[in-house]
Amino acid sequence: MRKFHVYWYYYGSEKPANTTVTLTNELMNTVIDQTRHPINEAQYRQHCKRDLDAHGVLVLPAFLTDDALANMVEEGRQCQHLAYYTVSDHNVYLKPHDPAFSDDHARNRLVSSSKGCITTDQIPDRSVLRALYGSSTFKAFLGSVLDEPALYEYKDPLSSINVHYAAQDQELGWHFDNSSFAITLLIQKPDAGASFEYVKDVRDADHGDMNYEQAAHILDGDSPVKNLSMDAGALVLFRGRNSIHRVTPTQGDTTRMLAVLAYNTEPDIALSESARMTFYGRLG
Secondary structure: OOOOOOOOEEOOEEOOOOOOOOOOHHHHHHHEOOOOOOOOOHHHHHHHHHHHHHHOEEEEOOOEOHHHHHHHHHHHHHHHHHOEEEEEEEOOOOOOOOOOOOOOOOOOOOEEEEEEEEOHHHOOOOOHHHHHHHOHHHHHHHHHHHOOOOOEOOOOOOOOEEEEEEOEOOOEEEEOOOOOOEEEEEEEOOOEEOOEEEEOOOOEHHHOEOOHHHHHHHHOOOOOOEEEOOOOOOEEEEOOOOOEEEEOOEEOOOOEEEEEEOOEOOOOOOOOHHHHHHHHOOOO
16 A cells, blocks of 8 residues: 655655655546546536536545545644634624624624634645645546636635644634635544534625525524535535535534635636735735
């Protein structure tokens, strides 16, 4: 069995620590379980696209091989001390307070989010996660499923790959995403809690319909929600711009680790300086 650990063992020879690993077709098989997920096949891509279009979410269980997942877990644990931790109160629309509405209105009502985060520049060049993110084969698969002609990394040095850490009682409050899609890999599942809950198509952001009434019912716990089940090693594609979602508090001694793979549909886009300071505590 090939061993990965913190740095890759590359057909028996150790890659230098400052060398980025490129995923050749052969190496891709050591990272992605292509027996289960043949990402190069047009029929499989079409199947994934249909599921995502129909449900707004696509979960590909056991997407990673056991070795690749073990590498990401160990790397995540060794980098955790670098994480920037935040606790923030925000409304579900991720917008500034609107004085036209009361504090307890769905537009302004505050929920809490708390997590730790490491950024792209803190992920080693030798990382299997970095190699997967930059793989042309992987990006072509994502582009086909998302119906995007091209995907680009962020221009700034922090935002393309993030690893999120959620320990005991840390959570992600109800919110809508600003982007049209999110791509994540669950690296480590906690002992309990950390349930991904969502309600599909609550608002229509492109046409200005915020649907405050249904949002209020969800915040009050009076509306049914769906629960997204996933285990470590799963790849998840989620359209969260109009679908409200949250992750409930982590329970137990095992920290939840989630990799966020962020792409843009146009080149040379950076996350705003204010967003970088909020999420990462620095600009670069």
